[in-house]
Amino acid sequence: MVNVIVSEKEYVLLTRRSSWKESVNNYKIEKGLEDKFMDDEEFVDVENLILNSDNLSKFVHDFAIHGNTRVLGLQERTGNGYFSALNVLSGKGLVVNEGHRSLSPKARAFLFEYGRRLYES
Known part of the structure; x- marks a missing residue:
């Protein structure tokens, strides 16, 4: 099992992506959140889903860090687990396909x- 989805260094890099910041801010506004990025109940559901599966953890990590460019490498490493x-992630609204697959604002x-929660606490 993967203990950490993204490292502190990777998290800092993610928070600097302007397109990610914009989509996360839009998500926060849509959900009516002010001091956090996601509702507690929804966060726990997504966290349990991702952390209870090595394939899901690897998929989310690789997709977050490398984007679309590494997905084929991930597919080769995980075989049928990729699909x-x-x-699973598409069904939960965490991956979207808008011309290309990417993490949804919810996943971001x-x-x-x-x-x-992990690095700023």
Whole structure:
């Protein structure tokens, strides 16, 4: 099992991505959140889903850090687990396909909240 989805250094780099900041801020406004990135109940559900599966943890980590460019490498490393992870994450609204696959604003908000709780506490 993966203990940490993103390291502190990776979290800092994610929070500097302007497109991510914009989509997370839009998500916060949509959900009516002020001092956090994601509702507690939703956060726990997503965290449990991702941390209870090595494939999901690897998928989210690689997708967050490397984006679309490394997905084929991930597919080769995980085999059928890639498609299973993709289906689960797509079904939960964490991966979207808008011309290309990417993490949804919900997934980005989760990673920001995950990092905030882990590294800014």
